[in-house]
Amino acid sequence: MVRVLGGPSSVKLAESICSEMRIPDVKVEFKRFPDGEFYFRLLEDIEGEDLLVVQSLYPPQDQHIVELLYILETCRELGAKKLIVYAPYLAYSRQDERYLPGETVSAKILAKLIQDAGASELYTVDIHNRGVLSYYHIPAYDLTAAEEIIKYFVSKGVENPLILAPDGEEDAIRRAETAARAIGTDYDWLEKHRDRRTGKIVTVEKPLKVSGRDVVIIDDIISTGGTAANAARILKKQGAKRVYVGVTHALLAEGALERLKAAGVEEVVGTDSIPGSVSKITTAPIIARKLRER
Template sequence: MPLGGLNLKIVGGPSSESLAKKVSDVLRVPLAKTTSKRFPDGEFYFKFEEDIRGESLLIIQSLYPPQDKHLIELFIILHTCRDLGANRIIVFIPYLAYSRQDIRYLTGECLSSAVVSEILEALGTSVVYTVDIHNEEVLKKYKIPIYNLTASQDLAKYFAKKRLTRPFIVAPDDEKMAVQRAKIAADTIDAEYDYFTKKRDRHTGEIETFKKSMDVKGR
């Protein structure tokens, strides 16, 4: 079915089957027929039940915990799409795991975000979409187009319908993306916002959040 000039089919990964069905219904785009299961030893099996040669596919697979399990599922699906001759592979990853580290803070550290981006590219991904990525600098690691969408406005509108008393938006820390999301949400419903300040120990990973005075009484 055409979508932006593409004859598209949606592939729902195991972590996002219900979301894929909802997207399919909203966009009126068919779901590709697939089968997936786990072998007794826990290994993942995936199969297309139709010919996808020459097709444009939208794979929907979130990488929320357990991240490694959902990552290997995505990689296997991508490899299958490429191997069976899909023409264009679009990947929607609502939660993009391993998006915290884009630089080496300590000598010898891995760049996990680069590992994910390089594998996605190597497996034939044409474009990636994600939602509210943890660290926007990670986007620069990709050599293929990647788009970071935000749900801040929609979430703010949802909670605004709850008849809240003088809503106040608080970001959990002072990182750029967290503060930006809080500001977008606050602007959407004409509310105030603030944020906490944190400090991370580069060796242990332990986080210290500092106390801060905020006018939240009665809100």
């Protein structure tokens, strides 16, 4: 039987997983010293146990990464049989190669650190670039929150919406298709271009079957909100009734929500991969289903 060890970044999520799977947690103690250094202690014996270590790596990501490494190394040294990492938000997943000379391949370094600390398996949710997982020599899985996101909007009265991917990347289209299939509706996508040096996003408009319909934009990460806002403006211009945004990882940099509202978005909803004011959907059922399949 797997037991759940919740790290500092994901205490409530770990509790939700325990409740969802009806499995016990591991009692631990953690704190920060006045100088900012991290303290972690296991309060019970975990020798020979399989542990699900729940620690999402959202900002401050460097702090959360160090916490995860300390937890994994401690559990390994004290005899845990298997250490399954559940990091719904996996930091540094955008830099999987050197785009410019001299750059750090941060995704590769993070993979090495997590594995060297003792991880046996890794699960994440809607990773920005699936190619990152090729750096893991342990089993590494990308799950999706698309079905949970669209079910939330249906529960709030959204009927027969178009599901829209705000860009034409393969993973984005796959998420939209998953959400559409879950409720028996249709989906579409837009194309975007981003300047790697300036970061400016340009979304290419095309005809969409949205006149008089609700639309749910499904995205993996929203930081500035630029991509989703561009899509929302196109949708409203073409006569969409109401536009909603469902995002797995709601980073929401300063001004992002205001930008989306100004573009005509009715509501922005995220998951508990990143705790916050819009985090109304739990990812607990997602990891629970996967672990039950093992």
